[in-house]
Amino acid sequence: xxxxxxxxxxxxxxxxxxxxxxxxxxxxxxxxxxxxxxxxxxxxxxxxxxxxxxxxxxxxxxxxxxxxxxxxxxxxxxxxxxxxxxxxxxxxxxxxxxxxxxxxxxxxxxxxxxxxxxxxxxxxxxxxxxxxxxxxxxxxxxxxxxxxxxxxxxxxxxxxxxxxxxx
Amino acid sequence: xxxxxxxxxxxxxxxxxxxxxxxxxxxxxxxxxxxxxxxxxxxxxxxxxxxxxxxxxxxxxxxxxxxxxxxxxxxxxxxxxxxxxxxxxxxxxxxxxxxxxxxxxxxxxxxxxxxxxxxxxxxxxxxxxxxxxxxxxxxxxxxxxxxxxxxxxxxxxxxxxxxxxxxxxxxxxxxxxxx
Numbered sequence: 001x002x003x004x005x006x007x008x009x010x011x012x013x014x015x016x017x018x019x020x021x022x023x024x025x026x027x028x029x030x031x032x033x034x035x036x037x038x039x040x041x042x043x044x045x046x047x048x049x050x051x052x053x054x055x056x057x058x059x060x061x062x063x064x065x066x067x068x069x070x071x072x073x074x075x076x077x078x079x080x081x082x083x084x085x086x087x088x089x090x091x092x093x094x095x096x097x098x099x100x101x102x103x104x105x106x107x108x109x110x111x112x113x114x115x116x117x118x119x120x121x122x123x124x125x126x127x128x129x130x131x132x133x134x135x136x137x138x139x140x141x142x143x144x145x146x147x148x149x150x151x152x153x154x155x156x157x158x159x160x161x162x163x164x165x166x167x
Numbered sequence: 168x169x170x171x172x173x174x175x176x177x178x179x180x181x182x183x184x185x186x187x188x189x190x191x192x193x194x195x196x197x198x199x200x201x202x203x204x205x206x207x208x209x210x211x212x213x214x215x216x217x218x219x220x221x222x223x224x225x226x227x228x229x230x231x232x233x234x235x236x237x238x239x240x241x242x243x244x245x246x247x248x249x250x251x252x253x254x255x256x257x258x259x260x261x262x263x264x265x266x267x268x269x270x271x272x273x274x275x276x277x278x279x280x281x282x283x284x285x286x287x288x289x290x291x292x293x294x295x296x297x298x299x300x301x302x303x304x305x306x307x308x309x310x311x312x313x314x315x316x317x318x319x320x321x322x323x324x325x326x327x328x329x330x331x332x333x334x335x336x337x338x339x340x341x342x343x344x345x346x
Binding site for chain 1: 170260296302308
């Protein structure tokens with residue numbers, strides 16, 4: 001009986017990190033807590049890495065949609081929105097692409113193991129004055145089901161999880 | 168008496184078959200006449216970005232009167248062409264058998280789904296960036312039948328949209344090798 005318990009706990013200890021590694025929560029270094037009522041999301045910067053236009057737009061639109069869906073902020077302002085300048089409790093989300101691997105939907109569907117698309121993005125949250133509140137690397141991936149653009153959805157979901165931690 | 172009724176029914180069958188054949192022949196002609204309309208791009212899929220339209224909704228993209236209009240069923244979204252700051256075209260491919268059936272087929276035995284994944288249709292992508300009245304940046308991604316995105320871009324530019332990559336440059340640029 002005791003042996004079974006020990007074996008089970010050992011197995012859990014071995015297996016749990018593999019499952020956690022796939023969740024956005026595992027990427028959190030420290031939980032980000034904010035009382036800000038509004039957020040401005042800037043267009044993803046891709047000067048270092050050449051990113052196809054559809055990926056850049058998809059990253060941005062998915063970010064806006066997922067942060068709005070989280071319900072944490074009263075206002076979610078887009079890049080360039082003039083109303084954001086009057087907002088009091090405003091934080092700004094900057095994202096810079098550091099790595100991009102264009103996979104293949106065909107390869108994923110045929111082989112299951114090959115053809116992964118991944119995007120590595122450095123996210124920075126600042127206050128209105130530009131003071132950094134959080135810096136973190138987030139990776140968006142698509143491994144099996146879905147088109148290449150699904151990696152942008154994966155990334156946006158992880159970022160929305162980070163910014164919408166309860167304060 | 169019976170023979171007469173048999174003749175009648177065979178005549179009805181014949182006329183029905185002729186009518187069906189004529190209808191089938193008329194469908195492509197009608198589709199062609201629709202596609203021939205300048206600035207109208209049927210078979211477009213709005214991947215994401217337009218407000219009020221669901222992601223991956225298929226419909227018709229119309230460019231004209233200074234507007235880009237996407238219609239999917241009863242839903243409609245308009246973007247003024249003058250507010251479009253960038254129009255970019257690209258090429259991609261998608262599974263010929265897609266949707267729910269395509270996903271279900273992935274679980275078919277003996278790798279049947281994987282085999283079907285090899286059959287792919289080439290598509291064009293059209294990406295636009297535009298600003299709302301308060302200056303907020305929006306983006307939208309469309310997929311269209313192969314060879315139509317460049318035409319859509321030209322019409323959009325003629326209607327007042329802007330681009331960072333001119334249409335001539337995009338046409339002459341070497342084709343990027345995409346997996």
